[in-house]
Amino acid sequence: MDIQIWSDVVCPWCYIGKRRLENAVREFGGDVTVTYRAYQLDASPVPQPLPIKQVMTEKFGGTERAEQMFAHVAGIGADEGLALDFDRALAANTFAAHRLIAWAAGQQRQADMLDALQRAHFTDGVDIGSLPALAGLAGSIGLDAGAALAYLESDAGTSAVETDLAEAKELGITSVPTFVIDGKYAVQGAQDTATLVAAFEEIARREAVDVGR
Numbered sequence: 001m002d003i004q005i006w007s008d009v010v011c012p013w014c015y016i017g018k019r020r021l022e023n024a025v026r027e028f029g030g031d032v033t034v035t036y037r038a039y040q041l042d043a044s045p046v047p048q049p050l051p052i053k054q055v056m057t058e059k060f061g062g063t064e065r066a067e068q069m070f071a072h073v074a075g076i077g078a079d080e081g082l083a084l085d086f087d088r089a090l091a092a093n094t095f096a097a098h099r100l101i102a103w104a105a106g107q108q109r110q111a112d113m114l115d116a117l118q119r120a121h122f123t124d125g126v127d128i129g130s131l132p133a134l135a136g137l138a139g140s141i142g143l144d145a146g147a148a149l150a151y152l153e154s155d156a157g158t159s160a161v162e163t164d165l166a167e168a169k170e171l172g173i174t175s176v177p178t179f180v181i182d183g184k185y186a187v188q189g190a191q192d193t194a195t196l197v198a199a200f201e202e203i204a205r206r207e208a209v210d211v212g213r
Contacts, residue, residue, distance in 0.1 A: 001032045001200065001207075006039040007114075009094045009101075009128060010052075012073045012084055015118045017177040017190035019080045024196035030204060035105075036114055036203030038164035039176045045093055049127040049162045051071035052089040064072050077122075097128045099157030100138060100148060112141050122211070182207065 005021070007014035018036075025032050057066040070086040076086040098115050104113030116137045120126035126133050131152045139145030151157065170178065179187040179196075185203050187196070 001030055001204065002182055003032060003034045004037055005026075005034065005038045005167055005177055006164070006173050006180075007177045008039045008041045009097045009114070009117045009132050010089075010092060010121055011041055011176055012077065012122065013190040014165060015082060015084070015122055016073075016080055016100065018114070019082055020190060020193045021196060023193045024200065025054045027197050028200045029178070029192065030034075030200065032200075034111065036101065036103070036110055037168070038161045039173065039178075040094055040098075040165065041176070043093070043095070046091055046129055049090040049092060049129060052091050053086055055091045057059075059206050083120070084122045085125070086122075089122055090125060090127050090129075092129030093119070094128065096131060096134060096152055098161045100134050100152060102157040102160040103151050104138065104141075104143060107143060109141060110145060113138065113143075123195070146159055 003021070003025075005018075007017070013150070021034070022038065022067045025034065037148075053066065057063050060066040060069060067153055074084045074086060101110055101113050101117070104110055104163055117134075120133075120137055121128050126137070128134060128137075131149060134152055135149035138148035168178075171178075171186075175188060177188075177190060181187065185199075187199055191199070
């Protein structure tokens with residue numbers, strides 16, 4: 001089974017969805033390959049890192065509503081064993097982070113790199129729009145930080161990210177995470193583990209029927 005996941009590094013539901021997917025793949029137990037694809041919830045430049053709470057409070061039209069949203073998402077994250085500290089998280093444009101994920105994918109470390117980026121953003125308050133910070137995160141998982149910085153300071157990886165973004169548009173993806181399974185089944189949102197396992201089992205059944213025809 002091939003699973004392509006469009007997600008953004010700063011999307012809390014993508015972070016939660018990744019953990020649930022990992023649990024579901026283990027529970028499903030089949031032969032599964034997982035590939036993470038780039039998506040940007042907001043492609044606007046971020047000239048300086050601002051606290052995510054400040055940015056989202058303006059978008060949600062008030063502190064009370066924003067705080068309720070943050071508490072709700074953080075609680076769901078905690079249920080999955082994830083620490084989402086919105087008091088520390090910083091707003092950032094994620095294009096360079098997606099390029100770094102593409103670089104790590106070439107070294108068979110895509111999921112590890114994404115995990116490090118999400119943890120850095122949601123738990124540690126790292127500015128993932130900073131190229132030196134991104135290179136440091138690559139070093140934190142055992143990759144060559146110097147090589148990562150040189151890569152990020154070039155245009156390398158730009159076409160890979162642009163290809164993912166273009167394909168998301170072609171597929172009509174407007175929210176993430178979106179899972180595309182075997183190129184023809186779509187599952188949207190951070191579905192819970194049991195729902196994902198049930199979906200995998202149903203897809204495996206359908207594919208087996210198709211093969212047997």
